[in-house]
Amino acid sequence: MNRPPRSGPTGEPALRTDVLTARRIVVKVGSSSLTTASGGLDSDRVDALVDVLSRSRTTDTEVVLVSSGAIAAGLAPLGLTERPRDLARQQAAACVGQGLLVARYTASFARHGLRVGQVLLTADDISRRAHYRNAYRALAQVLAMGAVPVVNENDTVATAEIRFGDNDRLAALVAHLVRADLLVLLSDVDGLYDGDPRRPGSRRLREIRGGQDLVGVEIGSAGSSGVGTGGMVTKVEAARIATDAGIPVVLTAARHAADALAGRETGTFFHRTGERSADHLLWLEHASSPRGTVRLTPPAARAVLQRRGPLLADGVTHADGDFVAGDPVELLDENGRVVARGLAGLDARELPRLQGRSTREVVHQDDLVPLVRPAPSGDGAPAPAPARVRVRIRTAAEYARAGTAPDRPGD
Incomplete structure (x- = not known):
């Protein structure tokens, strides 16, 4: 249920405390908010955004900018009238456009005496644990030295198999990576509506407190610019990743960025x-x-879901994959359903002689993440956890199978 805006003592709407107290903020802006419809950067839009971010950045408040726009910025210089669908030309456009994008940000932030640090990531930098730690150290150092990190997917080298697909997910993961207090998603739509915002009668939802507030809400593609990669679905998925990790999210239009950051x-x-x-x-x-799968006995699956201890080899019936100790593996119940994910404590080649009869630890309990909730009685099939929506990086092939190509219009 969406509540009416709260009012302060003067009758004005109350400010959002979580926004006002945020000391590290990740702001994501989409391509359509930075470029013209035909491609190419809109200097006035970039400067307007930078003016807002620079005012929000103080001695005790840090800002990380996750910016789309590299491919869109490269369209006009290469004589392209729309975002190409093939990967090779997308990479070429990104190669040209990324330099233009960072140069524009560098000049714009310099007006406020601020330096810019470019950080380009691929899904590999997030999906591999060692790379994940390295990305954190790099971003933390850029912030510590007083620069503004400008993060984008490295579209020039990312292949179809290792792409994020959209910068909304990237922004949510970066927000957790840098231990942010707030994520702000700037779009070309001024919030989440209960239906198509272009349809008369659709109502903007002011607050979302959990999955129950999204029941019956039609969530579709939000943009119409033809230069971006996401839509409202990806923004809601990004918000779920962030809020599930304790990070509140504001979703609004780029033109309302100042109001959003003022609470x-x-x-x-x-x-x-x-x-x-x-x-x-x-x-x-x-x-x-x-990097592999491990199938569990029914008692072991229940113990994993209830976090009653580590997964031991005597609870394993089968293992597939060529994983080594420290690799992520999916844990399956006796019916082959994924019930959890964990970090392997043993190499795959060690398991056959141990499974079913050894008390050697296969996954430590501190390295386990249940992906479903156990049945109330402790028996029967587990059910998906209602309050935890898991979103993972999707490849281009997965988008295609789902019928939602990653290069559709939007942000």
Whole structure:
């Protein structure tokens, strides 16, 4: 249920406390908010955004900018009239456009005496644990030295198999990576609506406190610019990743960025639904690439879901894959359903002689993430956890199978 805006003592709408107290903020802006419809950067839009971010950045408030726009910025210089669908030309456009994008940000932030640090990531940098830690150290150092990190997917080298698909997911993962207090998603739509925002009668949802507030809500593609990669679905998925990790989210239009960062009740505010988890657990749940599967006995599956202890070899019936100790693996119940994810404590080649009869530890309990909730009685099939929506990096092939290509219009 969406509540009316709260009012302060003067009758004005109350400010959002979680926004006002945020000390590290990740702001994501989409291509359509930075470029013209035909491609090419809109300097006035970039400067307007930078003016807002620079005012929000103080001695005790840090800002990380996740910016789309590299491919869109490269269209006009290469004589392209629309975003290409083939990967090779997307990479070429990104190669030209990324330099233009960072040069524009560098000049714009320089007007406020601020330096810019470019950070380009691929899904590999998030899905591999060692790379994940390296990305954190790099971003932390850029912030510590007083620069503004400008993060984007490295479209020039990313292949179809290792792409994020959209920068909304990237922004949610970066928000957890840098231990942000707030994520702001800037779009070309001023919030989440209960239906198509272009349809008369559709109502903007002011607050989302959990999955129950999304029941019956039609969530579709949000943009119409033809230069971006996402849509409202990816923004809601990104909000779920962030809020599940204890990070509140504001979703609004880029033109309302100043109001959003001032704590005013613009757009849609997603309240945090979980607590901040250990870095490696969020990585494990949302960004890791499993290197194998381990099938469990019914008692072992129930114990894993109820977090009653580590997974031992005597609870394993079969293992597939060529994983080594430290690799992420998916844990399956006796019916082959994925019930959890964990970090292997043994190499795959060690398991055949141990499974079913050894008490050697296969996955430590601190390295386990249940992906479903156990049945109330402890028997029967587990059910999907209602309050935890898991979103992982999708490849281009997975988008194609789902019928939602990653290069559709939007942000």
